[in-house]
Amino acid sequence: MGTNLRDRSGRVRLQVTGFVETGTLRFGMNIFYGGENVTESAKSQNDVPLETSTPTGEASLESIFCTEELHRRPSRPPDHEKENRALVALVSALADSPTTILQTLAETILEITQSDSAGLSLLTKEDGGKRFYWPAIAGMWNPHAGGGTPRNFGPCGDVLDRNCTLLLRHFERRYPYLRLVMPAAEECLLVPFHVKGKAVGTIWAIMHSDRRKFDAEDQRVMGSLGKFACSAYQALASIDDLKSQVAEREKAERGLRELTDSLEVQVRVRTQELEQRNKQLAEARARLTEEKLSLKRSETYLAEAQRLSHTGSWHLNVGTGEVGWSKEFFSIFGFDPNKTKPSYSLNLERIHPEDRHRVEQLRWAAIREKRDFEVEYRILLPGHSIKYIYSIAHCLASPSGNIEYIGAVMDITERKQAEEELRRSEAFLAEAQRLSLTGSFSYRLETEEFTWSEQLYRIFEFEQGVRITCGLIATRVHPEDIPLFNHMIHRAHRTACDFAFQHRLLMPNNAIKHVRIIAHGTQDKDGRLEYIGAVQDVTEHRLSEEALGKARSELAHVARVMSLGTLTASIAHEINQPLSGIITNASTCMRMLAADPPNFEGARETTRRTIRDGSRLSEVITRLRALFSKKDPTPEVLDLNEATREVIALSLSEFQRKRVILRTELADDLPLVTGDRVQLQQVILNLVLNASDAMSDVEDRPRELVIGTEREEGGRVRLTVQDAGVGFHSQAADRLFEPFYTTKSGGMGMGLSVSRSIIERHCGRLWAAPNDGPGATFSFTLPCKLEGVLGTRGLRANRTAVVGDAQLVQENS
Amino acid sequence: MVGRSLVLVVDDDESVRESLPDLLRELGFAAHAFSSAKEFLASDYLSQTRCLILDIAMPGMTGPELQRELWLRRQEIPIVFVTGNRDETVRSRMLDQGAVECLFKPLSHTALRKALKRRCAFEGHPACP
Numbered sequence: 001m002g003t004n005l006r007d008r009s010g011r012v013r014l015q016v017t018g019f020v021e022t023g024t025l026r027f028g029m030n031i032f033y034g035g036e037n038v039t040e041s042a043k044s045q046n047d048v049p050l051e052t053s054t055p056t057g058e059a060s061l062e063s064i065f066c067t068e069e070l071h072r073r074p075s076r077p078p079d080h081e082k083e084n085r086a087l088v089a090l091v092s093a094l095a096d097s098p099t100t101i102l103q104t105l106a107e108t109i110l111e112i113t114q115s116d117s118a119g120l121s122l123l124t125k126e127d128g129g130k131r132f133y134w135p136a137i138a139g140m141w142n143p144h145a146g147g148g149t150p151r152n153f154g155p156c157g158d159v160l161d162r163n164c165t166l167l168l169r170h171f172e173r174r175y176p177y178l179r180l181v182m183p184a185a186e187e188c189l190l191v192p193f194h195v196k197g198k199a200v201g202t203i204w205a206i207m208h209s210d211r212r213k214f215d216a217e218d219q220r221v222m223g224s225l226g227k228f229a230c231s232a233y234q235a236l237a238s239i240d241d242l243k244s245q246v247a248e249r250e251k252a253e254r255g256l257r258e259l260t261d262s263l264e265v266q267v268r269v270r271t272q273e274l275e276q277r278n279k280q281l282a283e284a285r286a287r288l289t290e291e292k293l294s295l296k297r298s299e300t301y302l303a304e305a306q307r308l309s310h311t312g313s314w315h316l317n318v319g320t321g322e323v324g325w326s327k328e329f330f331s332i333f334g335f336d337p338n339k340t341k342p343s344y345s346l347n348l349e350r351i352h353p354e355d356r357h358r359v360e361q362l363r364w365a366a367i368r369e370k371r372d373f374e375v376e377y378r379i380l381l382p383g384h385s386i387k388y389i390y391s392i393a394h395c396l397a398s399p400s401g402n403i404e405y406i407g408a409v410m411d412i413t414e415r416k417q418a419e420e421e422l423r424r425s426e427a428f429l430a431e432a433q434r435l436s437l438t439g440s441f442s443y444r445l446e447t448e449e450f451t452w453s454e455q456l457y458r459i460f461e462f463e464q465g466v467r468i469t470c471g472l473i474a475t476r477v478h479p480e481d482i483p484l485f486n487h488m489i490h491r492a493h494r495t496a497c498d499f500a501f502q503h504r505l506l507m508p509n510n511a512i513k514h515v516r517i518i519a520h521g522t523q524d525k526d527g528r529l530e531y532i533g534a535v536q537d538v539t540e541h542r543l544s545e546e547a548l549g550k551a552r553s554e555l556a557h558v559a560r561v562m563s564l565g566t567l568t569a570s571i572a573h574e575i576n577q578p579l580s581g582i583i584t585n586a587s588t589c590m591r592m593l594a595a596d597p598p599n600f601e602g603a604r605e606t607t608r609r610t611i612r613d614g615s616r617l618s619e620v621i622t623r624l625r626a627l628f629s630k631k632d633p634t635p636e637v638l639d640l641n642e643a644t645r646e647v648i649a650l651s652l653s654e655f656q657r658k659r660v661i662l663r664t665e666l667a668d669d670l671p672l673v674t675g676d677r678v679q680l681q682q683v684i685l686n687l688v689l690n691a692s693d694a695m696s697d698v699e700d701r702p703r704e705l706v707i708g709t710e711r712e713e714g715g716r717v718r719l720t721v722q723d724a725g726v727g728f729h730s731q732a733a734d735r736l737f738e739p740f741y742t743t744k745s746g747g748m749g750m751g752l753s754v755s756r757s758i759i760e761r762h763c764g765r766l767w768a769a770p771n772d773g774p775g776a777t778f779s780f781t782l783p784c785k786l787e788g789v790l791g792t793r794g795l796r797a798n799r800t801a802v803v804g805d806a807q808l809v810q811e812n813s
Numbered sequence: 814m815v816g817r818s819l820v821l822v823v824d825d826d827e828s829v830r831e832s833l834p835d836l837l838r839e840l841g842f843a844a845h846a847f848s849s850a851k852e853f854l855a856s857d858y859l860s861q862t863r864c865l866i867l868d869i870a871m872p873g874m875t876g877p878e879l880q881r882e883l884w885l886r887r888q889e890i891p892i893v894f895v896t897g898n899r900d901e902t903v904r905s906r907m908l909d910q911g912a913v914e915c916l917f918k919p920l921s922h923t924a925l926r927k928a929l930k931r932r933c934a935f936e937g938h939p940a941c942p
Contacts, residue, residue: 576917577826579919580829583919583920584829584833584836585832585835588922591922605835609832613828
């Protein structure tokens with residue numbers, strides 16, 4: 001019975017089941033106890049004297065009472081066997097068919113008392129016991145079963161009031177109500193019975209004739225049965241209770257179940273409905289949001305796109321004349337969107353008067369033929385500014401014959417200007433190239449494909465558009481510059497780099513041009529090399545530069561002469577001081593000797609001073625020599641490679657000018673040295689410039705200059721400068737370093753001498769050696785940093801002496 | 814030596830300071846030498862000095878600076894400059910600025926005597942030879 005409720009309301013189901021089982025158990029127990037009780041009551045009834053239960057009647061009832069006669073009448077012997085059988089039958093009947101137990105009880109009473117009628121009267125429960133009803137009657141009154149009387153309409157009330165067994169004769173005499181009940185009762189034996197101390201009803205037996213009279217045995221048996229009746233009543237009551245409880249419970253359960261079920265169904269249905277609804281709502285909302293967003297996005301995109309592209313849109317209904325413009329349209333045409341109502345004529349007014357007619361004609365021709373059109377025109381804005389407009393329109397002809405146009409206008413002023421600008425800058429560029437004598441080119445190495453500007457063709461005096469190759473270019477390169485040119489091409493092929501070169505061109509008419517090439521190398525993502533560069537004809541510039549160079553060298557010469565002059569003055573001053581003393585002393589001496597008498601003592605003194613000043617003069621000259629060859633050194637730890645690179649950087653333009661190809665071979669692991677950076681750089685510069693000068697007349701081979709550094713045994717580093725110049729005889733190797741020895745026309749012959757003294761003061765060595773081939777190599781070595789510290793001390797000692805002299809000279813000059 | 818005109822020598826070069834006073838004495842002057850302008854200014858000789866033989870280039874106060882200092886002190890002592898740098902532009906500048914003479918070292922005693930003589934002719938000094 002609980003399975004229907006199992007899924008959702010398990011708790012309810014369990015309670016119901018538990019109740020039913022408990023009820024069943026209780027029901028069973030009652031039957032058991034009931035049976036036992038009956039047996040016990042039957043026994044005890046035997047032991048108890050009947051007199052104790054005999055009531056005293058009321059005077060009014062006296063006439064019908066004959067209870068005391070029971071004891072006077074001869075009593076039949078008790079038939080215990082029969083009685084027990086009857087009781088057992090009753091008990092089993094109670095167990096098997098409790099609903100009919102009262103009828104069975106009535107029949108049992110009838111049989112045991114051998115009466116004519118027997119039955120039970122029970123007080124009604126519903127009205128608080130105001131009536132008796134007859135649930136079961138056996139015998140002759142059986143047809144009256146189910147009937148009843150008010151409480152005081154029959155003897156039962158009296159029996160209960162007196163709470164004892166009563167024997168009545170012709171009770172209809174007292175209770176007229178019962179006169180109608182036929183056949184009339186001769187004698188009636190009534191026994192009250194109680195449940196839990198409360199009188200609930202009676203059992204009775206009636207004799208309708210005098211064929212037999214009730215005796216004491218009947219009274220005893222009735223008492224015993226009265227006890228049983230009590231049990232039966234209780235059992236029935238319990239059953240009724242249970243039934244009603246079960247029924248109620250079942251009803252409640254059913255109600256509950258129905259309620260639950262209906263609720264569940266309702267909830268389920270409602271939930272489904274809600275879920276469905278929610279889903280629909282969510283979908284609708286998402287759709288709406290998406291649509292809104294997408295709409296907003298589209299709108300924003302469109303507005304932004306229009307703004308960015310300077311494009312406005314419009315539509316025109318030809319039939320109604322209705323016109324619509326986008327925000328950007330207003331903006332392009334210089335209308336205020338808040339104050340202007342779009343109209344065709346308003347649009348037309350803006351069109352430049354010179355273009356208006358053409359645009360009008362074109363538009364109406366298109367409208368007549370219902371076709372798309374596009375047109376370019378100018379608009380004249382307030383303030384007389386002009387915009388260029390490109391307009392495109394699409395015709396939408398509906399079947400009803402209504403013609404509508406949608407279109408876009410684009411502000412192409414900037415594009416027009418840019419085109420114009422481009423045309424102008426192209427013209428400018430060409431002009432600029434012509435004026436600056438500069439051509440530009442690009443060169444793809446992979447395909448050996450050159451692209452030349454017009455001016456470049458002009459510079460090389462090739463016919464415009466001729467296919468350019470390296471070979472073709474080489475025909476114009478000056479033969480002496482071919483090595484340089486080849487070197488440049490070779491370098492360009494090796495790796496993407498930026499380079500700048502100058503070389504000469506030899507034209508077919510033997511004219512010489514100087515060109516400067518600057519190129520930038522790039523590598524595309526596939527690793528293909530491309531150079532983009534410019535070539536400038538610097539012949540004029542070069543010629544003036546050469547003139548300038550000459551002037552510069554003359555100036556340098558003058559400067560040298562002047563510095564020599566300064567030196568001369570300084571030397572003269574230093575020498576004149578003691579010389580002045582010598583001459584004055586000699587003059588005084590002469591005068592003293594010429595005096596009369598001669599002052600021999602004075603003469604001796606002045607002569608002594610003359611000799612002393614002579615030696616002083618000699619010292620001054622020595623000091624001056626020292627000063628001439630020494631400067632104030634500042635020792636520091638330095639990287640010879642770095643110092644060399646700085647010198648190279650300073651000399652690059654010189655190399656370019658002299659068409660020297662420089663190669664550097666600087667060692668990576670060169671130790672540091674200690675020395676005066678400026679002095680060492682002077683030495684390097686001197687060697688490099690000498691090497692460059694030595695190659696100035698070389699035309700039959702590349703003017704290659706190699707600067708290298710390397711680490712030497714014994715904690716020393718070496719720098720070499722190798723040229724391919726005129727060189728020298730090995731016998732002359734030592735004379736090179738003597739002061740004033742020079743092989744150059746403009747040279748002073750001091751550079752190498754000074755350089756050697758600088759290197760020697762750094763505890764190093766400077767020497768020269770002729771090459772196996774043309775040219776010479778100059779080298780010097782220096783101690784590395786650790787040994788250099790000792791050298792520094794030496795430098796410091798020297799320095800002090802030099803400083804002293806320098807101050808002396810400065811103060812006296 | 815009393816009555817001889819006092820000629821003072823200011824020169825940082827010791828050989829000049831040693832030799833020149835002897836020659837001046839031989840020429841008939843009283844002579845005294847100072848190694849610096851500062852030393853001279855500190856001495857008592859300023860007012861008695863008839864002529865000053867002044868080296869141009871000296872450490873501390875130079876010859877022309879001393880000349881200016883004397884002007885400021887209103888000590889108008891005739892000055893003969895001497896210099897080791899044979900530079901005519903310097904000489905003419907010195908003469909323009911009021912020097913009696915500017916002589917180059919080494920000094921010729923003839924030129925020196927001439928200069929002092931010119932100075933003495935101007936002063937009408939009796940002791941001049």
